[in-house]
């Protein structure tokens with residue numbers, strides 16, 4: 001059993017802090033800002049044993065040097081990206097064992113060229129690849145790469161808890177409803193996410209099973225999404241990556 005807490009930083013990022021129940025050692029994921037993370041660690045009586053980075057964007061890494069210096073801890077990050085703070089570059093199939101926790105590294109390019117995710121103890125740390133109700137923008141990769149990365153994540157255990165790095169859930173689900181208006185579970189999920197946010201609580205982690213049922217970027221073979229995306233494109237799209245690319249481009253301009 002582990003504790004996983006999303007610490008809010010900047011405008012809408014979360015830094016995930018993970019620790020084995022009963023342990024004073026924690027792993028910190030994507031600290032874009034050190035201050036709130038240090039405050040959380042202090043108030044929780046936790047020591048940082050390692051930092052895990054998913055990709056090179058500033059809102060995910062800028063607090064890492066300070067945390068690494070404060071705690072004299074290793075900083076893991078994607079082997080295919082240039083991040084000066086990283087002391088332990090990792091890639092596909094590597095294992096990270098820290099703070100009594102073990103994570104496997106998955107290569108999930110698309111948002112950035114070398115983006116990695118970490119999976120362990122039923123928790124997926126996926127940075128800006130898969131979001132609750134959505135997915136990251138394709139900044140450096142191709143739609144095919146991003147679709148393949150998301151498809152890998154979609155094949156994980158449906159009980160997996162999705163610990164993504166931004167609170168985008170309500171806006172993502174509002175868009176999802178444009179793409180799949182006939183999905184009753186999606187309507188329920190949007191209402192529930194609005195209630196959660198109105199109460200000031202994070203909507204995360206989400207459960208992969210719910211993503212499979214409501215996240216349009218994992219549902220590019222569903223007849224309604226194929227139809228709606230094809231109408232939007234003005235031509236008949238093939239299920240899968242073609243539908244994905246159209247919906248992703250639609251969301252970029254939404």
Ligand SMILES: [Zn+2]
Nearest residue numbers: 055057111128
């Ligand atoms: Zn990013």
